[in-house]
Amino acid sequence: MQTNLIISLEEFPEEGRFLSGELDAAIFGIDSAALRSTGPLSYELEVQLFETELMVRGSITAPFELRCDRCLKNFPYVVELDDLAFSYDVKGKLALDVTDDLREEVVLALPSYPKCEISDLECEINDTFGDFRLDKDPQPGVNSATPSGDSVWDALDSLPKK
Numbered sequence: 001m002q003t004n005l006i007i008s009l010e011e012f013p014e015e016g017r018f019l020s021g022e023l024d025a026a027i028f029g030i031d032s033a034a035l036r037s038t039g040p041l042s043y044e045l046e047v048q049l050f051e052t053e054l055m056v057r058g059s060i061t062a063p064f065e066l067r068c069d070r071c072l073k074n075f076p077y078v079v080e081l082d083d084l085a086f087s088y089d090v091k092g093k094l095a096l097d098v099t100d101d102l103r104e105e106v107v108l109a110l111p112s113y114p115k116c117e118i119s120d121l122e123c124e125i126n127d128t129f130g131d132f133r134l135d136k137d138p139q140p141g142v143n144s145a146t147p148s149g150d151s152v153w154d155a156l157d158s159l160p161k162k
């Protein structure tokens with residue numbers, strides 16, 4: 001599989017070029033228990049040359065397997081980046097290798113603290129604390145103050161005396 005995306009600048013068509021394909025997952029060099037690349041980087045790019053400036057725009061995706069920070073289970077995650085835009089000064093160049101830039105965008109998009117939820121999966125360990133919250137109403141009918149302001153001993157005074 002392709003391991004580099006090299007854009008040739010020779011006889012570049014005025015209307016631009018559309019490039020799509022896949023780059024080998026090996027370009028990431030990512031393979032650990034907590035983070036593993038599971039497939040190629042797919043790209044769909046529109047490339048245009050304006051005099052000495054090359055504009056590269058489009059989208060890339062790449063699948064990974066991450067380990068949830070909370071429950072330590074592995075789960076699949078796909079980095080999807082749309083609306084990417086790069087611009088290069090290509091004066092005097094015959095070709096341009098954009099592999100590193102594409103790889104970097106994907107790596108930067110990987111979450112630092114992966115959790116199941118980012119792939120819409122239910123995490124075994126729920127940290128919302130919803131079950132532990134004390135949200136019951138306070139007990140009704142308990143007032144600490146006597147509304148009349150009278151002393152509680154006044155009631156005793158009104159009792160018939162012997």
Ligand SMILES: [Zn+2]
Nearest residue numbers: 068071116123
């Ligand atoms: Zn989890």
